Amino acid sequence: MPRQCAHARCRNIQRKGNGLTxxxxxxxxxxxxxxxxxxxxxxxxxxxxxxxxxxxxxxxxxxxxxxxxxxxxxxxxxxxxxxxxxxxxxQKHEKKRQTQTSKRALEERQDDHQAHMHESNTKSLDSGHVHSSIPDFHSYAAPDEAVGKVKLRRTEDRVADLELQLKNTKAREKRCKSTLSSIEDELKEHNLMTAELEEKLQAYRDFPMDLFKKPKGSEAYTAEQRRFSLTLHLYGPKAYEYLRSKLNMPSTRTLRM
Structure with a gap:
């Protein structure tokens, strides 16, 4: 297999006829x-x-x-x-990885520089001095136009960040709603919620039902999960069987262990 030069920026490969040793x-x-x-x-x-x-x-x-x-x-x-x-x-040329954040920061620095050049050029024109370097925007633009563009871009970026945070917050809220209180209406709709059962389950209103998505087996259930399942089975066996058909709840045999 041809060998390549070990220098970090050299691409020379060992092969016949290239005049290299x-x-x-x-x-x-x-x-x-x-x-x-x-x-x-x-x-x-x-x-x-x-x-x-x-x-x-x-x-x-x-x-x-x-x-x-x-x-x-x-x-x-x-x-x-x-x-x-x-x-x-x-020469080897390494491609620098650029994240969205670093790209945005670079654009902001460029915009700041452009706004600064615009402001400096405007002041120089007012005082009778003209710079040799002319910025690449229209000379007839308003003095604060470049600064306004910078602020507008930053505002748009901020709005995009807030929208993303709101989206993540809603997703977390949706996951948190997966508790016992979120399925009480479903039990009542199927006439599976008795007054006695509703009273006993008050202590478990915030119990996370998604914990029952664990693999089957007695070792997969915590002590709190077993107590909840036992309470549900004693005071609402039909409700227990209904939820067990939808969730991975322990069997009656497991509860007796």
Whole structure:
């Protein structure tokens, strides 16, 4: 498999016919300091260590670093890579991840700069001085137009954030309504809620019914869930069977355990 130069911004690949030579990192005893310098020059993250097969291309060495007296081009024993002015087409370009928040912050800074330039230019015109740099907006625009655009954009962004917060709040409220009180009307509609049962269930009005969505098995139910189910079974067995057909409530056998 072709090997690529270990320098962080080099794209040279080891293959025949490209006129480059590739050299392994120093590993022999007594060359620890030289190896350390090589690693630093690779511009990698701090603490990076080369693999045994990592190489550096000849693009990063000076002509004096090579011994040309023999038939082959050899790297001198004290050579350290020091040449890194690579052509544009050989450089790696890292794409920076940009979040929506950072993008918005950048736009706000640009808008602030534009508004500041507009205001400065307007003041200079009023005082008889003209800047050599002309901002890229219409000269006939009102003095406060750029500032107004900045404020409008910020207001729109703020409204969007508030709408998102409202949406999340409604979602949480919908989840919270999944309690016993939310299904009382359903039990009454099916004539399953007696006066005695309604009185006994007052203590469980805020009981989260979605807890019964856990897997089946006695180990899945808490002590509070078992007490609620037992109360419901004793004072409203029909209501208990109705809810058990919709939710994963413990069986009568489990309640007796």
């Amino acid at each position: 590739f050299h392994l990192f120093p590993t022999s005893e007594g060359h620890e300091e030289r190896r350390r310098k090589w690693c630093i020059q690779m511009k990698r993250v701090e603490g990076w260590k080369p693999k045994p097969w990592d190489v550096v291309c000849s693009q990063h060495f000076l002509p004096v670093d090579f011994d040309l007296t023999g038939q082959t081009k050899r790297l001198r024993h004290d050579a350290v890579p020091s040449k890194f002015d690579l052509p544009e087409h050989l």
